[in-house]
Amino acid sequence: xxxxxxxxxxxxxxxxxxxxxxxxxxxxxxxxxxxxxxxxxxxxxxxxxxxxxxxxxxxxxxxxxxxxxxxxxxxxxxxxxxxxxxxxxxxxxxxxxxxxxxxx
Amino acid sequence: xxxxxxxxxxxxxxxxxxxxxxxxxxxxxxxxxxxxxxxxxxxxxxxxxxxxxxxxxxxxxxxxxxxxxxxxxxxxxxxxxxxxxxxxxxxxxxxxxxxxxxxxxxxxxxxxxxxxxxxxxxxxxxxxxxxxxxxxxxxxxxxxxxxxxxxxxxxxxxxxxxxxxxxxxxxxxxxxxxxxxxxxxxxxxxxxxxxxxxxxxxxxxxxxxxxxxxxxxxxxxxxxxxxxxxxxxxxxxxxxxxxxxxxxxxxxxxxxxxxxxxxxxxxxxxxxxxxxxxxxxxxxxxxxxxxxxxxxxxxxxxxxxxxxxxxxxxxxxxxxxxxxxxxxxxxxxxxxxxxxxxxxxxxxxxxxxxxxxxxxxxxxxxxxxxxxxxxxxxxxxxxxxxxxxxxxxxxxxxxxx
Ligand SMILES: Cc1cc2nc3c(=O)[nH]c(=O)nc-3n(C[C@H](O)[C@H](O)[C@H](O)COP(=O)(O)OP(=O)(O)OC[C@H]3O[C@@H](n4cnc5c(N)ncnc54)[C@H](O)[C@@H]3O)c2cc1C
Numbered sequence: 007x008x009x010x011x012x013x014x015x016x017x018x019x020x021x022x023x024x025x026x027x028x029x030x031x032x033x034x035x036x037x038x039x040x041x042x043x044x045x046x047x048x049x050x051x052x053x054x055x056x057x058x059x060x061x062x063x064x065x066x067x068x069x070x071x072x073x074x075x076x077x078x079x080x081x082x083x084x085x086x087x088x089x090x091x092x093x094x095x096x097x098x099x100x101x102x103x104x105x106x107x108x109x110x
Numbered sequence: 111x112x113x114x115x116x117x118x119x120x121x122x123x124x125x126x127x128x129x130x131x132x133x134x135x136x137x138x139x140x141x142x143x144x145x146x147x148x149x150x151x152x153x154x155x156x157x158x159x160x161x162x163x164x165x166x167x168x169x170x171x172x173x174x175x176x177x178x179x180x181x182x183x184x185x186x187x188x189x190x191x192x193x194x195x196x197x198x199x200x201x202x203x204x205x206x207x208x209x210x211x212x213x214x215x216x217x218x219x220x221x222x223x224x225x226x227x228x229x230x231x232x233x234x235x236x237x238x239x240x241x242x243x244x245x246x247x248x249x250x251x252x253x254x255x256x257x258x259x260x261x262x263x264x265x266x267x268x269x270x271x272x273x274x275x276x277x278x279x280x281x282x283x284x285x286x287x288x289x290x291x292x293x294x295x296x297x298x299x300x301x302x303x304x305x306x307x308x309x310x311x312x313x314x315x316x317x318x319x320x321x322x323x324x325x326x327x328x329x330x331x332x333x334x335x336x337x338x339x340x341x342x343x344x345x346x347x348x349x350x351x352x353x354x355x356x357x358x359x360x361x362x363x364x365x366x367x368x369x370x371x372x373x374x375x376x377x378x379x380x381x382x383x384x385x386x387x388x389x390x391x392x393x394x395x396x397x398x399x400x401x402x403x404x405x406x407x408x409x410x411x412x413x414x415x416x417x418x419x420x421x422x423x424x425x426x427x428x429x430x431x432x433x434x435x436x437x438x439x440x441x442x443x444x445x446x447x448x449x450x451x452x453x454x455x456x457x458x459x460x461x462x463x464x465x466x467x468x469x470x471x472x473x474x475x476x477x478x479x480x481x482x483x484x485x486x487x488x489x490x491x492x493x494x495x496x497x498x499x500x501x502x503x504x505x506x507x508x509x510x511x
Contacts, residue, residue, distance in 0.1 A: 054166070056470065057469075057470070060469065060470040060473055060474065061470075061473065061474060061477075062473075062474045062477040064502075069477060071473030071474060071477075072421065072473070073393075073394075074394070074477075088397070
């Protein structure tokens with residue numbers, strides 16, 4: 007069953023930026039792309055437990071702040087080593103300026 | 111067909127083995143490593159959480175089989191012959207190579223003083239297990255050497271409830287690679303946490319119950335750790351007649367002085383544009399040199415040009431340094447939420463940057479600074495100092511210029 011959760015306001019996230027979102031003792035990263043699209047992935051790098059929301063977002067890529075592993079946050083695809091496992095992604099929608107994510 | 115042989119299965123050698131496959135080499139790859147088990151990452155060894163030493167594998171054990179890499183663990187290469195192009199293992203087996211990579215890393219510098227053998231070192235997983243098994247709450251520890259590893263260890267041990275003494279002949283900690291004002295901030299933090307410093311002090315003797323300093327002070331310790339730096343593992347190379355200095359000397363493309371032998375990682379000193387040789391000791395350097403060496407072993411001619419970069423974690427503080435900050439550069443500071451960034455300009459050009467702050471709070475900005483450096487940016491110092499100016503906008507204008 008899909009569980010849509012309101013995570014934040016769109017304006018809480020910088021354009022080409024990310025924020026960390028914790029819910030039910032799990033952690034996620036929510037991204038705002040250069041085109042204002044919004045995306046959500048698992049919050050921790052697959053190489054080591056590091057919060058990706060602290061990493062640099064450029065275009066549609068997020069780079070782990072520790073070891074420079076990189077992911078396409080739209081698909082979760084690992085783009086650069088040392089990350090080799092993909093990130094899980096979650097559907098998002100924007101309703102009245104609020105970002106909702108489907109965690110399930 | 112003779113294959114690629116790699117000596118040393120640390121971060122560099124292991125990465126190189128896979129990088130050869132990624133670059134399209136389908137012939138044999140043999141990776142030889144002295145240590146037992148699957149190759150592991152060293153940085154976690156000085157950063158255990160809750161006193162538990164993590165043995166974080168560099169790759170899953172099955173990755174070697176899947177990539178067709180022949181990994182010989184617990185196996186030491188005894189000699190190499192650049193004329194017959196062979197490596198002799200300790201069991202007498204002789205392995206011919208097409209191209210050879212020396213990724214033999216570095217070993218802790220030995221402390222020369224009376225009782226010096228009593229001090230433990232920290233390089234391998236076994237070393238870390240020995241230290242943490244003996245570091246018990248309430249039992250004083252003496253750490254000789256206030257470099258990155260000594261200071262990381264101090265932060266972990268004092269939080270575990272051990273009284274910690276740090277001894278160094280230098281007048282301040284972290285004098286080598288860390289910009290001085292960040293070193294001073296870390297020094298203060300360690301003092302606030304209760305670490306006791308004995309600086310400008312040599313060690314006269316290590317006894318069963320402590321360390322006697324040159325000035326006669328006695329530092330009680332149930333455990334003494336020496337973290338006074340590492341020396342590159344050049345023994346094989348030297349015996350085979352390869353050029354060595356502070357490391358195995360290589361050209362810009364990581365070729366040693368002997369044909370078909372390359373060197374990379376902590377053991378290698380690569381020539382710089384000014385003719386000097388630079389040996390680095392960092393995780394990222396081990397990986398990126400491995401990748402460059404692998405491609406050049408397959409016939410490419412790529413100079414190694416990555417910007418030096420390392421991190422260190424002490425308490426909740428994360429340090430990152432990109433490039434090589436020097437005291438003579440013009441420093442510009444930018445406050446950040448949770449930390450601070452420092453930029454280093456040489457005649458107007460951005461050449462290095464560093465950040466210190468809670469967790470990874472400065473990582474994003476250090477990364478952008480690195481991209482600015484690589485873009486050859488000459489940013490206005492006033493804009494660098496102004497936290498309201500997004501570094502991304504400076505990067506866009508630098509790239510457009
Ligand atoms: C405790 C600790 C913490 C660190 N923390 C950080 C950090 O926070 N950030 C950072 O950037 N860097 C850190 N580093 C540095 C980083 O781990 C090293 O730069 C990196 O491991 C170098 O990799 P390497 O493969 O070149 O050498 P090594 O990791 O030393 O590997 C070389 C391997 O070769 C083997 N070998 C040598 N001779 C032979 C032979 N004749 N035959 C077979 N095998 C041989 C050795 O046994 C060893 O396993 C840390 C290092 C240590 C020890």
